[in-house]
Amino acid sequence: MNSIYLDHAASTPIHPDVAQVMMNMMTEHYGNASSVHLFGRDAKRTLNGARDQASRLLGCYPDELIFTSGGTESDNLALFGASSLVSHKGRHIITSSIEHHAILHSCTELERQGFKITYLPVDSTGRIQIQDVVEAITDETILISIMYGNNEVGTIQPIEEIGLLAQSRGILFHVDAVQALGVLPISCADLPVDLMSFSAHKINGPQGVGALYIRRSIQLNAQLHGGLQEKKRRAGTENIAGIVGFTKAIELVSDRCEERKDYYLLLRSTLLLALERVIGSDSFIVNGHPTEFLPHILNISFPELDSETLLMGMDMGGIAVASGSACTSGSLELSHVLGAMKLSESIMRSAIRFSFGLGNTTEEMEQTAQMIGTILHRVRNRT
Structure with a gap:
């Protein structure tokens, strides 16, 4: 794998x-x-x-x-x-x-x-x-x-x-x-x-x-x-x-600052488009500013899931993501950042941070979206 x-x-x-x-x-x-x-x-x-x-x-x-x-x-x-x-x-x-x-x-x-x-x-x-x-x-x-x-x-x-x-x-x-x-x-x-x-x-x-x-x-x-x-x-x-x-x-x-920025934006858009195709745009919410954002950080909430379920499922599938900053990712306490933004509890409890860098590809973004779709499908079938 x-x-x-x-x-x-x-x-x-x-x-x-x-x-x-x-x-x-x-x-x-x-x-x-x-x-x-x-x-x-x-x-x-x-x-x-x-x-x-x-x-x-x-x-x-x-x-x-x-x-x-x-x-x-x-x-x-x-x-x-x-x-x-x-x-x-x-x-x-x-x-x-x-x-x-x-x-x-x-x-x-x-x-x-x-x-x-x-x-x-x-x-x-x-x-x-x-x-x-x-x-x-x-x-x-x-x-x-x-x-x-x-x-x-x-x-x-x-x-x-x-x-x-x-x-x-x-x-x-x-x-x-x-x-x-x-x-x-x-x-x-x-x-x-x-x-x-x-x-x-x-x-x-x-x-x-x-x-x-x-x-x-x-x-x-x-x-x-x-x-x-x-x-x-x-x-x-x-x-x-x-x-x-x-x-x-x-x-x-x-x-290569501009080149890196453009490539991270490509990875971001590829993941978002793949998620729209795999689970539908109504199944996730992007957190953060719509235009003033760092190109390599993408925070998304999946209201039908909780962060722990998604983190564990993706880790078992070989995909490493985070629920918050590195210093607090060992615990699953609600993010102080999302709390300060006054987002709803369902959005805060289902937030995942994807951050891109050296070695990532558009193919990996497609695979990530497919994995999220699989996890979501399992959860839906349980209810």
């Missing part, structure tokens, strides 16, 4: 070219970049070269990019580092009700520390309204943190409008761009953003490495202590093999 992987929003298979540069690094260059001898200097040159290349591709200066262990650490560093930096100006932070748990749980801890958090609502498509941002801002607001594109339903937020509003009020603006990198063109210098988080394993890079863009004018307070790495902003020996692999992955997705 051939397996079909449709959970690329959780993690992606490593690209062969990425694996190759990482293997070369791990077997031929093993020095510590903080060492002053020949091996350390060689590692330092490699690290600096990777940072130069990654920053060029992301549209920022090399000293504005620090490498982390992934999107979660980048989000944490942005929120805790920025809030402690400017807490003397105020203790109010604005975020949204549909953020990744790396943001939401960080905000919970910041609340425990005495910060006030405003969680913006979203409409039924998962989008923030600018007026809500305007009304949430107070004289105490120091930071706004909004994700670029949602990891469960794919809805893209009006980042430029929010960023310009934040700039006009002297408020720091952080964007979680973990899902957006590789499918949306990103130039940090051209966006009104002060901090932006990235992760390697979402773009066919290695797990355990990410990056945080920090605009030059910001001196972020470090949250890890013990060394002077990353210009004193993130202590710890750099994961050079991972960083080199991450940089190669950024290079690969940057070279």
Whole structure:
């Protein structure tokens, strides 16, 4: 039985070219970049070269990019580092009700520390309204943190409008761009953003490495202590093999961003058309924004089924999908994203996320629709 992987929003298979540069690094260059001898200097040159290349591709200066262990650490560093930096100006932070748990749980801890958090609502498509941002801002607001594109339903937020509003009020603006990198063109210098988080394993890079863009004018307070790495902003020996692999992955997705986007849209439309043909358009509902969405994420509810039945049936058939974000897919609690969108319980309890990536084909979309049709047929015959 051939397996079909449709959970690329959780993690992606490593690209062969990425694996190759990482293997070369791990077997031929093993020095510590903080060492002053020949091996350390060689590692330092490699690290600096990777940072130069990654920053060029992301549209920022090399000293504005620090490498982390992934999107979660980048989000944490942005929120805790920025809030402690400017807490003397105020203790109010604005975020949204549909953020990744790396943001939401960080905000919970910041609340425990005495910060006030405003969680913006979203409409039924998962989008923030600018007026809500305007009304949430107070004289105490120091930071706004909004994700670029949602990891469960794919809805893209009006980042430029929010960023310009934040700039006009002297408020720091952080964007979680973990899902957006590789499918949306990103130039940090051209966006009104002060901090932006990235992760390697979402773009066919290695797990355990990410990056945080920090605009030059910001001196972020470090949250890890013990060394002077990353210009004193993130202590710890750099994961050079991972960083080199991450940089190669950024290079690969940057070279083919539009091509990837078009192909994911083709996969999306193929799956939707196949579902219409196999089970009928009345048997499923697409969740998210109709036009402002990440091309590789498609969230669909099947009201006649529940997510657990569909997940188990598809897994037994060799198809990997998800019911929510990767961090919560081990449990089948209702999605906080769909709940914030105020969708009906039947829609929330039957939602499945399909996410496309390297290796997926239109034939797999047809097979996926057929499998859903088979599962639905079984359930209908039982009732």
